[in-house]
Amino acid sequence: MSSAPLFSIVTPVYEPPVDVLADTIASVLAQDHEDWEWILVDDCSPTEAVRELIREHAARDPRIRLVERETNGHIVAASNDGIEAARGTFIVLLDHDDLLTADALSANARRIKCFDDVDYLYSDEDKVDDAGELYDEFRKPDWSPERLRGQMYTSHLSVMRTEVVRRVGGFREGYDGSQDHDLALRVGEVARRVVHIPEVLYHWRAVVGSASADINAKPYATIAGAKAVQDHLDRLEIPAEVGQGPVPGHYQVRRRLDPGVKVSVVIPTIGQSDLIWGARRVMVVEAVRSLLARTRHGNLEVVVVYDVPTPESVLDELREVAGDKLVLERFTRPFNYSEKMNVGCLRATGDRLVFLNDDVEVISEGWLEQLVAPLDEPDVGLTGARLYFSDDTVQHAGHAYMAGHYLHPYRDLPRASYGPFGALIINREASGVTAACAAMRRDTFLAIGGFSEVLPANFNDVDLCYKVRGAGLRIVYVAGVELYHFESRSRERAVHDWERDLVRGRWGVPQDDPYVPQADRYEGRPARRAGKAAAKGKTQGKPQGKARGTGKAARSGIAS
Numbered sequence: 001m002s003s004a005p006l007f008s009i010v011t012p013v014y015e016p017p018v019d020v021l022a023d024t025i026a027s028v029l030a031q032d033h034e035d036w037e038w039i040l041v042d043d044c045s046p047t048e049a050v051r052e053l054i055r056e057h058a059a060r061d062p063r064i065r066l067v068e069r070e071t072n073g074h075i076v077a078a079s080n081d082g083i084e085a086a087r088g089t090f091i092v093l094l095d096h097d098d099l100l101t102a103d104a105l106s107a108n109a110r111r112i113k114c115f116d117d118v119d120y121l122y123s124d125e126d127k128v129d130d131a132g133e134l135y136d137e138f139r140k141p142d143w144s145p146e147r148l149r150g151q152m153y154t155s156h157l158s159v160m161r162t163e164v165v166r167r168v169g170g171f172r173e174g175y176d177g178s179q180d181h182d183l184a185l186r187v188g189e190v191a192r193r194v195v196h197i198p199e200v201l202y203h204w205r206a207v208v209g210s211a212s213a214d215i216n217a218k219p220y221a222t223i224a225g226a227k228a229v230q231d232h233l234d235r236l237e238i239p240a241e242v243g244q245g246p247v248p249g250h251y252q253v254r255r256r257l258d259p260g261v262k263v264s265v266v267i268p269t270i271g272q273s274d275l276i277w278g279a280r281r282v283m284v285v286e287a288v289r290s291l292l293a294r295t296r297h298g299n300l301e302v303v304v305v306y307d308v309p310t311p312e313s314v315l316d317e318l319r320e321v322a323g324d325k326l327v328l329e330r331f332t333r334p335f336n337y338s339e340k341m342n343v344g345c346l347r348a349t350g351d352r353l354v355f356l357n358d359d360v361e362v363i364s365e366g367w368l369e370q371l372v373a374p375l376d377e378p379d380v381g382l383t384g385a386r387l388y389f390s391d392d393t394v395q396h397a398g399h400a401y402m403a404g405h406y407l408h409p410y411r412d413l414p415r416a417s418y419g420p421f422g423a424l425i426i427n428r429e430a431s432g433v434t435a436a437c438a439a440m441r442r443d444t445f446l447a448i449g450g451f452s453e454v455l456p457a458n459f460n461d462v463d464l465c466y467k468v469r470g471a472g473l474r475i476v477y478v479a480g481v482e483l484y485h486f487e488s489r490s491r492e493r494a495v496h497d498w499e500r501d502l503v504r505g506r507w508g509v510p511q512d513d514p515y516v517p518q519a520d521r522y523e524g525r526p527a528r529r530a531g532k533a534a535a536k537g538k539t540q541g542k543p544q545g546k547a548r549g550t551g552k553a554a555r556s557g558i559a560s
Contacts, residue, residue, distance in 0.1 A: 005063070006112070007036040007105055008088030008162065012078035013096045014043040018053055020097045020205065025057055027099040027203075033106035036092075039085045041067040043078040076171040076179050083162070083170045090121075091165055093158045093180065097205045099128060100157070104201040108159050111195050119161040119191035120184075122154035123201040134203060138421055139517035141429065143194040146374075146476050149229050149242075150251050150426030152181035156202035160187055175228055177221025182228035189235065198517075222248045229253070238377065250422050252480060254366070255373035263300040263372055264350030264442075265291060268331075268340040269358040271310030276390065276486055283486070284358035285317045291356065292322065295368035303327045305344040307335070338451035338460045341435070345445055353445055357436040357485065360387070364482040371439045371481045374427075381448075381473025382440050382465065384433020385481035386424065388415050395485050397423070398430030398477040399465065401510035406432075406462050406503070409516045423516075430477045431513050432465030436485050444473065458499045466507045 009028060013021070028038055040054050051068065058064040067081055083091060090112070094100065108121050126137040140153055147153055158180065168186040175182040188194060222244060229251050230242040240255040269284040288302055302322050306315065308330070318326055329347045331340050345353050352372045364370075367385070374380045387396040392415040400409040410419055418425050435451075438461070448467040451460050468475055 005035050005037045005088045006109060007033075007090050007092050007159070008082075008086035009036055009038040009092040009094050010079060010082035010086060011038065011040045011094045011096050012043060012075050012082065013040050013045060013050060013054070014072070014075075014078070015045045015047055015050065016096045018047070018049050021050060021053060024094070024096060024099060025053070027101075028094070029057075029061070030102045031100065031105045032102050033109050035109070036063060036105055037086075037088060038064045039067060039082040040064070040096075041069065041078040041082045041085075043069050043074065044072040074176055076173050076176055079179070080170045083165060086162055089162060091160050091162050093156075093160075095205075098156065099203040099205065101201050101203070103199075104157055107197055107199055107201055108157075111197060115193055115195060117192040118195050119164045120154075120187050120194045121159040121197060122194075123157045123197040123199055125156040125202040125204055126200050127206045128203040129206050137200060139198065140196060141516070142196045142514040143188075144429040144515060145188055146474070147426060147428035148181075148185060148188060149232065149253050150245065150428065150479075151249065151422055152178065152184065152225065153421070154184050155180060156204055158184065161191075164190060175224045178225035178228050181225050182231070185228055185232040189232070219248070225249065226251050240373075245422075245425055247418055247422060247425065250426050253427055254480070255370060255376075257297055257369040257373040258376075259297065259299060261299065261352055261372070262350040263297060263352045263354060263368060264303055264345070264348030265300060265354040265356050265368075266303045266305065266341060266344035266348055267356045267358050268305045268337060268344065269310060269314075270307040271314035274486070282314055282317060285314060285321060287356065287358050287360050287362075288318060288326075289321050290360075290362040291368070292325070294362045294365050296366065297368050297372075300368065301325050301327050301348065301350060303329060303344045303348050305329045305331050305340045305347075307331050336453060336456035338453045338455055341460075342450045342453065345442075345450060348442070351442055352439060353442055354439045355435045355437070359486040360437060361484040361486075362482075363484060364480060367481045367483070370478055371437070374476050374478065375439060375441050377474075379472070379474050380476055381444050381468040381471060382433060382438055382475045383481075384430065384439075384475070384477050385437040385483055386477070386479055387434065387436060387483050387485040390484060390486055394424065395487055396434045396436065397479075398428070398515070399432030399434065399462065400513040400516035401431045401462070402513040402516065403511065404504075404509050406459065406500075406510070407516075408434075409513075425479050427479050428477055428515065430475050430515055431469070432462055433475055433477060435461035435464065436487075437481070437483055440468075444468070444471070447471065455499060455502065458495050459503045462503055463506065466503075 042051050054066045058066050067085055069078060111121055112118055124139050126134050128134050164187055171179045171183055226242045226244060233240050240253050243252045245252050267284060271284060273280055273282045302325050304318060315328060329344055331343060341355060352375060371383050371385060374383050384398060389395045394410050394413045396408055397410040400407045410424060413419060448471055452463045455463055465475055
């Protein structure tokens with residue numbers, strides 16, 4: 001080859017079934033983009049036929065190179081040998097038993113041509129079984145660094161600028177099983193641009209003993225994954241501890257909140273009471289009681305903005321429950337949620353503001369700390385929680401703005417559900433969160449102008465989220481912050497066309513959400529051919545926990 005190719009495909013090889021390796025080779029040779037080289041590093045496979053197959057193809061195609069290790073060094077050492085030998089501008093990571101779609105390299109080449117500063121590209125993926133059946137199609141979000149801390153979601157197909165991979169040190173020993181997660185975290189820290197290609201370009205083969213077939217097959221991988229995420233947080237000086245999530249390969253990040261940070265919880269109320277689970281309660285009193293009981297952060301105040309009709313007895317109960325942490329602010333104007341919240345936030349003295357409805361009950365320990373602590377990262381502008389209806393179904397786990405609507409995409413899933421591809425159980429970026437429970441830095445709130453008072457009832461939190469993202473800040477859904485939200489208990493809900501039209505007029509009609517695929521993307525679709533392993537006429541299976549939120553109730557439920 002007279003000049004360096006655009007792509008260097010790197011594949012560590014160790015004792016794959018020869019027919020499976022042949023399928024992988026066929027998928028590379030079928031590429032409709034030809035500017036590539038392929039470095040296959042054999043890690044002392046016991047079967048000579050593995051090397052013979054590679055030699056045969058290398059003899060016919062000079063783009064294919066076989067590197068033979070003298071000793072078995074495992075996947076990290078073999079992969080690093082491939083990186084060292086690479087001559088291409090970008091490294092393409094391909095396992096020895098998986099399949100590329102025919103347009104995998106050309107799809108990446110097109111994006112590279114559009115963005116000369118891109119350092120990392122990743123695409124959607126699915127799985128393929130021994131019969132060639134494609135299933136578990138994973139339509140991924142756009143770049144979501146918070147999600148990457150909780151899950152190696154970028155995975156296949158990953159394409160990284162060679163210079164960047166070498167600069168961060170390539171793969172690291174001691175992270176076997178999660179070496180790709182560790183590398184993605186380190187590359188993501190320094191990458192100038194990360195591009196998501198919303199196309200399935202990679203078929204992950206599900207074979208016995210592989211993580212694709214059984215996530216429990218390699219328990220050491222989840223230990224290494226948690227270590228990789230902890231290292232990442234330590235490098236960024238984010239005070240947090242990483243633990244295993246409820247599903248292998250998912251991680252829980254618990255941040256530490258500086259005790260010196262003052263937090264103001266702002267709650268609007270009219271002091272109503274209602275029947276909850278068969279017992280009458282004063283909503284705001286029990287909301288305050290639960291929020292105080294489940295936090296150890298002592299440096300906080302509770303600002304209650306109350307309407308004139310609020311009974312004096314309710315204020316007395318609040319004084320008894322909250323003591324000297326209580327700040328009462330009387331509101332004498334006609335109902336306007338946005339105005340009440342602005343008044344409360346201006347009265348607040350904390351550096352961090354928590355917006356909280358009066359019809360909630362906090363149920364997770366350390367909720368305040370986990371909700372507020374991500375705001376220490378300067379590019380995080382807003383955080384939100386996971387909320388349940390009283391029947392233990394999901395009310396909110398982040399907004400999605402798509403197909404002309406403002407949605408709760410996971411609404412009505414069971415509380416115990418993990419959500420599609422773990423979306424409910426890991427922290428992640430979202431287009432928006434409900435103001436029923438959200439947090440923001442005070443300086444951010446003032447800079448973006450707070451809540452828009454021309455939206456007195458509905459979509460004020462949607463508008464707020466657009467303003468946060470318009471300022472270039474991330475919105476983070478915090479999975480471990482859980483509350484009951486007795487939605488519609490405090491007032492009758494009615495969503496008016498003029499409210500929706502106002503938001504659309506200001507921000508445009510939403511089409512595709514960057515963090516949640518369109519609902520129809522979860523449906524089974526015809527399989528794409530991927531060399532000899534693909535079977536004609538097959539359909540992709542549906543992942544567990546199909547996203548909800550396309551119905552009328554989900555569209556109208558976005559109001560604060």
